[in-house]
Amino acid sequence: MGMDTNWAAENLQVIRTLMERSTLYRRALAPIMLVSGIIGTVASLVPRFVAIDTNRSFALFWLGVSIVTLLAGLLLVRRQALKAEEPFWSVPTRRVTQALLPAFLVGLLAGFFNVLNENSWHASLLAQLWVIVYGCALHAAGFFMPRGIRLFGWLFVLGGCALTFDTQSQPALRTPHAAHYVMGGFFGLLHLAYGIYLFFSEKRRPSA
Amino acid sequence: MNPEPFLLLDRVIHEKVRLAIMSLLAASPQLAFTEMRETLGMTDGNLTTHLRTLHEAGYISVTKAFQGGRPLTTYAMTPAGRKAFTSYIELLAQIVEQTKPK
Numbered sequence: 001m002g003m004d005t006n007w008a009a010e011n012l013q014v015i016r017t018l019m020e021r022s023t024l025y026r027r028a029l030a031p032i033m034l035v036s037g038i039i040g041t042v043a044s045l046v047p048r049f050v051a052i053d054t055n056r057s058f059a060l061f062w063l064g065v066s067i068v069t070l071l072a073g074l075l076l077v078r079r080q081a082l083k084a085e086e087p088f089w090s091v092p093t094r095r096v097t098q099a100l101l102p103a104f105l106v107g108l109l110a111g112f113f114n115v116l117n118e119n120s121w122h123a124s125l126l127a128q129l130w131v132i133v134y135g136c137a138l139h140a141a142g143f144f145m146p147r148g149i150r151l152f153g154w155l156f157v158l159g160g161c162a163l164t165f166d167t168q169s170q171p172a173l174r175t176p177h178a179a180h181y182v183m184g185g186f187f188g189l190l191h192l193a194y195g196i197y198l199f200f201s202e203k204r205r206p207s208a
Numbered sequence: 209m210n211p212e213p214f215l216l217l218d219r220v221i222h223e224k225v226r227l228a229i230m231s232l233l234a235a236s237p238q239l240a241f242t243e244m245r246e247t248l249g250m251t252d253g254n255l256t257t258h259l260r261t262l263h264e265a266g267y268i269s270v271t272k273a274f275q276g277g278r279p280l281t282t283y284a285m286t287p288a289g290r291k292a293f294t295s296y297i298e299l300l301a302q303i304v305e306q307t308k309p310k
Contacts, residue, residue, distance in 0.1 A: 008303040011227065015297065018231035021247060022239065082276040086240040 025092035030198035037192030044184020058123035059114035103137035131160035
């Protein structure tokens with residue numbers, strides 16, 4: 001009967017593991033990270049050629065870039081869902097979206113605040129806030145994702161905090177130009193690096 | 209030890225693959241055939257056989273639809289299936305509990 005007990009306990013463990021696995025988001029992240037990284041990097045180079053040097057234009061420009069990136073990400077997820085013959089708006093996708101929403105909303109409102117109040121808030125401060133809240137969003141979504149998304153989120157949170165401290169002692173970091181580089185570094189290069197890492201390490205399985 | 213809980217175990221759910229399917233569906237309102245196949249690492253034929261058994265027992269429901277011009281088959285646990293699954297887990301817990309050192 002001892003064997004029966006082991007078997008029953010093992011079955012309960014299997015049930016628990018499978019129930020957890022059923023709720024995890026498993027769609028391939030590498031393409032999404034790579035596309036986000038490319039868009040972010042290219043966008044950070046645009047101000048070299050076009051004057052985006054006021055707080056308002058900075059906020060408007062990057063809000064636009066984030067919308068484009070979000071739409072590109074959604075299209076990629078939809079494409080993967082169609083290819084895998086799975087529902088696009090699956091339960092794990094819904095959970096990840098719900099986890100991302102509060103922080104994304106904070107970022108959106110902060111952006112609008114900067115658009116409406118040209119002189120009350122530095123572009124660099126907005127960039128730092130965006131980096132931190134994006135990290136929080138990733139960390140929250142990471143609870144429904146099996147990979148190192150939470151760690152990636154921490155990288156943004158800690159990087160954003162370090163930048164905030166650094167800005168106090170270095171006035172050069174408070175200019176809109178510096179803010180563009182911050183955005184390019186975090187939302188462009190970091191995503192690109194993580195996308196490349198995932199491209200080689202991620203199992204090619206498009207399920208969500 | 210009282211052998212009764214063991215004898216009461218639902219034989220439809222008790223099979224390894226069907227238990228795995230029921231576990232996945234218990235945590236998700238619905239799952240596509242391909243999602244289950246990928247998660248469980250099974251062949252189409254094997255999975256279909258077990259899904260059919262669960263469907264015939266009234267434990268799961270099947271919905272066939274189209275998404276972007278492609279067929280999309282999803283499965284969900286029925287109230288009868290949830291009841292049977294809950295009873296199954298309770299019996300397993302009883303078996304484990306019975307032989308715990310006092």
